Each structure stands twice: as structure tokens, then as C-alpha cells.
Amino acid sequence: MQQGGHRPVPGVWRFGQAELHETDGHLRVAGSARALDRSSLQVLRHLLRHAGEVVTKDELLEAGWPGRVVAENSLAKAVSRLRAALDGAAEVRAVHGYGYRLACPARFEPSGAPPSAPGTALPAAGQTLPGEAAWTLLRRLGEGSTGVTFLAHSPTHGERVLKLARDEAGLRGLRREIALSRYIAQALPGQDCVAPVLGWNLEEPPCWLELPYFPGGNLHDWIRARGGLAALDEATRLALCVALCEAVAAIHDLGIIHRDLKPENLYPVEADGRLRVVLADLGAGEAVLSPQLEGIAPTLGLTMGAAAPHSPAAGSLLYIAPEVVAGEAATLRSDVYALGVLVFQLLGGDLRGALGPGWEARIADPLLREDIALAAAIDPQQRSLDARSL
Known part of the structure; x- marks a missing residue:
């Protein structure tokens, strides 16, 4: 059993010029075995599960010394030992005042079915939770x-x-x-x-x-309450697209990748004559944080899940970038792909629409067709638009 409440999945992490066998914790650098103490190993495992993103010191202290109170310099020493073991094969960067980041993509290759973790019974509707707020x-x-x-x-x-x-x-x-x-x-x-x-x-x-609770509901609910997309004029649909791109651009400016942009996580809000879109569900392992160091790198990588590649829900598949479905690291451009699909759906009048052959016939304006094609290009290197440009 791995420390910190996580059950290891049989398989191998591959990152930089190194690999870590998840079950037994064996680290190999350029083919050579390297020794790691338990705390440094647990820190490495946690960094691998969040490769490319900044992980707080508190998270790493809990991962390396679960349930114990240790001095903060214990983490610095563990990272120092980890860097020595990696010997340049992968870089662990410090982010001043916040934590550390594994500065390379990581890929998990499972070698068997993951063990199932027992579930926890949750309260049901009608129950009141303990606590001062009495929810x-x-x-x-x-x-x-x-x-x-x-x-x-x-x-x-x-x-x-x-x-x-x-x-x-x-x-x-x-x-x-x-x-x-x-x-x-x-x-x-x-x-x-x-x-x-x-x-x-x-x-x-x-x-x-x-x-917060948004009474108007998510994008699906909001559109349904207005008679469907076909009942909305083009100006309103364009305003939704603009508001959505502005919201995503705002988090991208902070180095945050949402990773699960879809109608269920988007909440249109009308107030003071302004239409905006609120993004929800940035947690639960679906968002990464990579603060600006020398500026935000648009291709920061991350792993697909807590221990193994994430399997998106069926409703999300339309919006998951092809490289992410194939198991590659998500980047800011992965969000741009989802934006391209959403803009196509909103302007094409169908939130179930897919960018299949002939999709261009649904978009009359040639400039909009060009922008959608750039945003939703199969090859991420061809996605030359960022969210703000879109």
C-alpha cells in the first residue's frame, strides 16, 4: 500500500530520461537503477501525478510524510535528494513561495487493471449535514x-x-x-x-x-429555457461565444488549464445588460496550475489522472483534444480545441454537433469557418489561435 491514501496501479511512469515503476517504487535513469528514500519517492510520485503543474508545499509534505508534522526544510532536503537521483534526467523546479513543479510531461503506462478502492456512502437528498451552517x-x-x-x-x-x-x-x-x-x-x-x-x-x-448556485442552470439548461439554439438570434449566440472565450482567456492568462470545457461546466449569467459565462468544476483533478515564471508556456504538460490516464465521461469526448484522448499531455491548446468545438456548436445551432466531414456547411461566415478550423485543428501545433485571439 502506498502512503498518503493512494493505492498504486501496476505500471510504469515515463518522464524525461527516467522511469518509475509505480508498484515497487524502483527508479531508473537512462537505464540505471537509482536509490530513493521513502519520502523522496512519495514526493516524486505526487509530482508525477501532477506533472507540469505547480504543487504546493503543503501537498508535498502530506504526500511525503502523511499524518506527521515535519519542518518545511524536510521537503527541501527530500527534493534535493530527488534531484541528485534524477541527475538531470528530469527537472524539478522550485516556484518561490508556493511549491515545486516537475518540468516535463509524464506518461503512465499501466500493466494491469487498477485495484478497486472501496466507495464511501454519501448522504442522500433530504438529509441535513452536521455543522453550524446546517446544510x-x-x-x-x-x-x-x-x-x-x-x-x-x-x-x-x-x-x-x-x-x-x-x-x-x-x-x-x-x-x-x-x-x-x-x-x-x-x-x-x-x-x-x-x-x-x-x-x-x-x-x-x-x-x-x-x-454559488446559478438558477439559470448550465449552458444546456440556459439554452433549453429559451426554446433551444434555433430560437436564439445570431447576435446572442455570438455573444455567448465571446463571453466563453473571454472567461477561458482569463484563466489561461494565469496559467490555468481547465481540461474539461463542456456545456455542463459552463454557466451563462445575464446581469446589468451584460452576458457572461462562468466556468465551473476547475477542481477534482481536471485543472492544473502553472503560474508565470518567465511567462506562461502554452505547452505545459500534465498527466491524465491521479494515478493513471483519465477516462473522460462519454459526454466529454466531443470536447477532448485528440492528443489527450491518445494519452498525450494536456496543454492550453487542448482547451482551445474544446473552445473550437463549442463555438462551432453554438454558431451551427446544435450542442450535439461534431466536427465531422462537411461541418463547414453549417457556418456561413468564411472568417468564422477559418477560426473554428484553426482552434479545432487535429494537430495541436496547428492551433495558432489562443483563447483571447479566438
């Missing part, structure tokens, strides 16, 4: 492999969305979403393009996050 779960809004979201009501806070973690992977996702929300709030005070985390309970099960 009552009204109805289930959605469910994933690591957690469930509910519409909830509190006598003091009113109606909000609660995201409950099902297991350790879900709890890690909640922590990540909190970190991302705090980072965005600090970098963009007063921003309204990302759903903020308003509160949380990570101490006792059930663990949860508190998020």
Missing part, C-alpha cells in the same frame, strides 16, 4: 466517480451548491479546487468568470465544498 441537501445535481453535487439550503446562507467527496481522490480534488479558487481570487480580485469556492469542510466526513 440540508435538496436534490442531486450531478455525480462523478469521486463525488456528488447537491443543491443545498442553509438557514444562514440560502441556496448553494455543495460538492461532496466520495473517497480520497475526491478529497484531493476538493483541496485542489480550494487552492485554485484562492489563487484566482488573489490574482484577479473581483473576477466573475470562475465560480468561487465560498466555504468548505475538510475535517470530518462528509467533506464538501460550497459553491
Whole structure:
């Protein structure tokens, strides 16, 4: 059993000129075996699961010394030993005041079926959670492999969305979403393009996050309430596209890759004569944080999941970039691919539409056809538009 609540999946991590055998923890650099102490190994494993992104010192301390209180220089020493073992085969960079980043893509090659982790029973609709806010779960809004979201009501806070973690992977996702929300709030005070985390309970099960509730619903709901895309004039559909691109550009400017842009995670909001789109679900392992060091690199890589390549839900497949489906590292350009598909669907009048042969006939304007083709190019190197340019 691996420390920190994660069960190792049989297989090999390949990164830079090195490889790590997940089950037994054997590290090889350029074919030669290298010794690692347990804490350095656990730190490496955690960096591999979040390759390309910045991982906080607190996360790495918990990974290397689970359940123990150790001095922060213990982490610095473990990273120093790890760098010595890697000997330049892969770079572990320090991000001042925040944490560390494995500065190369990593790929996990499973060698067998992953062991199944026991699930945790979650409260049902109608139950009231312990705590001062006395949240009552009204109805289930959605469910994933690591957690469930509910519409909830509190006598003091009113109606909000609660995201409950099902297991350790879900709890890690909640922590990540909190970190991302705090980072965005600090970098963009007063921003309204990302759903903020308003509160949380990570101490006792059930663990949860508190998020805003958007009565208009997600993009599917919002469009359905207006009679479908065909009932919306072109100016409104274009305004949705612009608002969506602006929201994604805002997080890309901070080095955040969403990785799961789809109608279910987009919330149109009309206020003060302005239409904007709020991005949701940046946590749960679907977003990465790579703050600017010498400027944001558009091709920062990351792994597909907590321990092995992620299997997107069927509803997400339309929006997952081809290179990511093939197991390659996600980048900012992967989000641009999803934007290209969404813009095509919104302007083409069908949120189920795919960019198959003949898609161009659905878009009358030649400039829009050209932009969609660039954004949703199969080869990521041909996606020359970023979100703001789009």
C-alpha cells in the first residue's frame, strides 16, 4: 500500500530520461537503477501525478510524510535528494513561495487493471449535514466517480451548491479546487468568470465544498429555457461565444488549464445588460496550475489522472483534444480545441454537433469557418489561435 491514501496501479511512469515503476517504487535513469528514500519517492510520485503543474508545499509534505508534522526544510532536503537521483534526467523546479513543479510531461503506462478502492456512502437528498451552517441537501445535481453535487439550503446562507467527496481522490480534488479558487481570487480580485469556492469542510466526513448556485442552470439548461439554439438570434449566440472565450482567456492568462470545457461546466449569467459565462468544476483533478515564471508556456504538460490516464465521461469526448484522448499531455491548446468545438456548436445551432466531414456547411461566415478550423485543428501545433485571439 502506498502512503498518503493512494493505492498504486501496476505500471510504469515515463518522464524525461527516467522511469518509475509505480508498484515497487524502483527508479531508473537512462537505464540505471537509482536509490530513493521513502519520502523522496512519495514526493516524486505526487509530482508525477501532477506533472507540469505547480504543487504546493503543503501537498508535498502530506504526500511525503502523511499524518506527521515535519519542518518545511524536510521537503527541501527530500527534493534535493530527488534531484541528485534524477541527475538531470528530469527537472524539478522550485516556484518561490508556493511549491515545486516537475518540468516535463509524464506518461503512465499501466500493466494491469487498477485495484478497486472501496466507495464511501454519501448522504442522500433530504438529509441535513452536521455543522453550524446546517446544510440540508435538496436534490442531486450531478455525480462523478469521486463525488456528488447537491443543491443545498442553509438557514444562514440560502441556496448553494455543495460538492461532496466520495473517497480520497475526491478529497484531493476538493483541496485542489480550494487552492485554485484562492489563487484566482488573489490574482484577479473581483473576477466573475470562475465560480468561487465560498466555504468548505475538510475535517470530518462528509467533506464538501460550497459553491454559488446559478438558477439559470448550465449552458444546456440556459439554452433549453429559451426554446433551444434555433430560437436564439445570431447576435446572442455570438455573444455567448465571446463571453466563453473571454472567461477561458482569463484563466489561461494565469496559467490555468481547465481540461474539461463542456456545456455542463459552463454557466451563462445575464446581469446589468451584460452576458457572461462562468466556468465551473476547475477542481477534482481536471485543472492544473502553472503560474508565470518567465511567462506562461502554452505547452505545459500534465498527466491524465491521479494515478493513471483519465477516462473522460462519454459526454466529454466531443470536447477532448485528440492528443489527450491518445494519452498525450494536456496543454492550453487542448482547451482551445474544446473552445473550437463549442463555438462551432453554438454558431451551427446544435450542442450535439461534431466536427465531422462537411461541418463547414453549417457556418456561413468564411472568417468564422477559418477560426473554428484553426482552434479545432487535429494537430495541436496547428492551433495558432489562443483563447483571447479566438
